[in-house]
Amino acid sequence: MTDYQVSLDVFEGPMDLLVYLIRKNEIDIYDIPIALITDRYLSYIEQTEIMDLEKAGDFLLMAATLLRIKSRMMLPGEPIEGEEYEDPRTELVEKIIEYLQFKEIAEHMLALEKSSLSQAERGFSELDLQSEDQDPQVEATVNELILAFGQLMLKGPPPEPVHQVEREQISATERIREIRRMLKKKGRLLFSDLVAGRPGRRFLVVTLVALLEMARRGEIIVEQDDLFSEVWIARRRGRRAEAARSKTAGGNSRSSGAEK
Amino acid sequence: MAEFSKEMIVEAMIFALDEPVSARKLAAASEIAVEEVEQAVASLNDTYQQGKRAFRILKIAGGYQFRTISELAPYIQGLGKHVWAGRLSRAALETLAIIAYRQPTSRPEIEKVRGVNVSGVLKTLLEKKMITITGRAQVLGRPLLYGTTPQFLRHFGLESLDHLPRESELQVILAESLVESAAGSEDEGNGQGSGDSDKQQVLI
Secondary structure, rough: OOOOOOOOOOOOOOHHHHHHHHHHHHOEHHHHHHHHHHHHHHHHHHOOOOOHHHHHHHHHHHHHHHHHHHHHHHHOOOOOOOOOOOOOHHHHHHHHHHHHHHHHHHHHHHHHHHHHHOOOOOOOOOHHHOOOOOOOOOOOOOHHHHHHHHHHHHHHHOOOOOOOOOOOOHHHHHHHHHHHHHHHHOOOHHHHHOEEEOOOHHHHHHHHHHHHHHHHHHHHHEEOOOOOEEEEEEEOOOOHHHHHHHHOOOOOOOOOOOOO | OOOOOOHHHHHHHHOOOOOOOOHHHHHOOOOOHHHHHHHHHHHHHHHHOOOOOOOOEEEEOOOOEEEOOOOHHHHHHHHOOOOOOOOOHHHHHHHHHHHHHHHEEEHHHHHHHHOOOOOHHHHHHOOOOEEEEEEEEEOOOOOEEEEEEEEHHHOOOOOHHHOOOOHHHHHHHHHHHHHHHHHHHHHHHOOOOOEEEOOOOOOO
C-alpha cells in the first residue's frame, strides 16, 4: 500500500481526494472498482488528521456514500417492478464527471479572464491596481474627520451603559386566566384580537405560551379557515374542557360536573 | 449633424461612456439607426487597425467598449503596483463557473457539485459584483438564488452568456484532457476494469 505523506489539507474536499485517487490508481471512471476505491479512500482518511471539523464531516459523508455503494454492489437488491437495474455507482460517476467538467470550465474562464484583463478599459484607475485583499477605500479628508468629531460633540456624552432587567409584566398563568375571561364573554376570538393594543414581543410570547397550554389541556379549539388566514381561538365545550378549566392553578371556577 | 460623420458621432459616444453601451442606446441618443451604428463601429475598427492605434471597440456585455489591444498589456500594467489585479482564485472561478452555467442556482446546489463549502467564496463574488441575488428557491429552507451580473461579463470580456463555451463542447475537452493524463501513465500498465484499450476518452 502506498504511503501517503501528504496531509488532507491539500484536498479542498472529498471530490478532490476522490479524483486524485482515481487518477493515481488509473481507474476507469466508467467502471469504478468500488471496493478498491473505498478501501484507498478510507485508509487515506484514517492516516491523516483533519484539522477542520466541517471539512471532516464532508469527507466522512463521502466515505459513508462509498460504503453504501459498495454494499449495494455486493448485495443485489430485488429489482423493482418495471424498473431497470441501475448501477449503484452511476450517481457517483455522474457527480465526478460534473465536478471535473466545471474544473475544466474554470480553466477556460481563467484564460478568458487573463485575456480580458490584458485589454484595459478606459479609466483604469489606481484603485483597480491595488491588491484585492485590502478593504475598499473610503475617501475621507481631514475636513470630514473634523466634521464627524464636531457632530459627536453636539450629541453629548454617551449614556451610561446600564442594563435594566425588566420585571416580567405578566405571567403565563395570569394570561391564561385573562384569555379565559375574554373567551367567556365572547366565545370565539381572533388571535390578533387577543394581542391587540398591547405591544411588545414578551406579551406576544406569553400569549402564545398560554394558548398552547390551554390547547393542550383541551380548553380551547384553534381554527383556521384557509391556509395562512386568520386564526380563531374558540372556547371548547364539554366536560373535559370544564375539568381542564377548573383544574389549572388559580382556576377561577369551582369544579363542577355540570356543563355551562 | 451634417458636418460630422456617423463614425465620429458613434466614436465620441462610446468614448464618453466608460462602460459598455448598447447599439440601441446609441441609436436612441443620436439619429443613427441601429444597423448603421454597427457598421460605424466596424468601420472605426478598420481605421484603428490601419492607423496602428492602440485600441479597438469591442463588443462586451451586450454593448460597445473601448479596450486596448492585449499586446500592449505589459505597458499598462507597468503603471500600477500589482499586475493582474482583480484576478479570481481557483475556488472562486470554479464556483463562478457553476453559477454561470446553472443560474439561477442556490448555495446547496453549488456545494453539491463542488463538494466543499462555498459561503466564503460567495461572499467574495458578491463583493466583487460578479454575482447577485436573484431571488429565493421554492424549496425547503428557501435558500437564496444567485446569478451572474453584467460586471461578470465585463470582467471576462464576454459579449453575452451565450459566448461561454457550450457544455456539449466541454465533453470533448474533458475527454481530451483525460487522454493526456492517461497517456503519461500508460506504460505502467492498463487501467482497471475494462480491458479495451480503445476506450481513450474513458481512462483517466
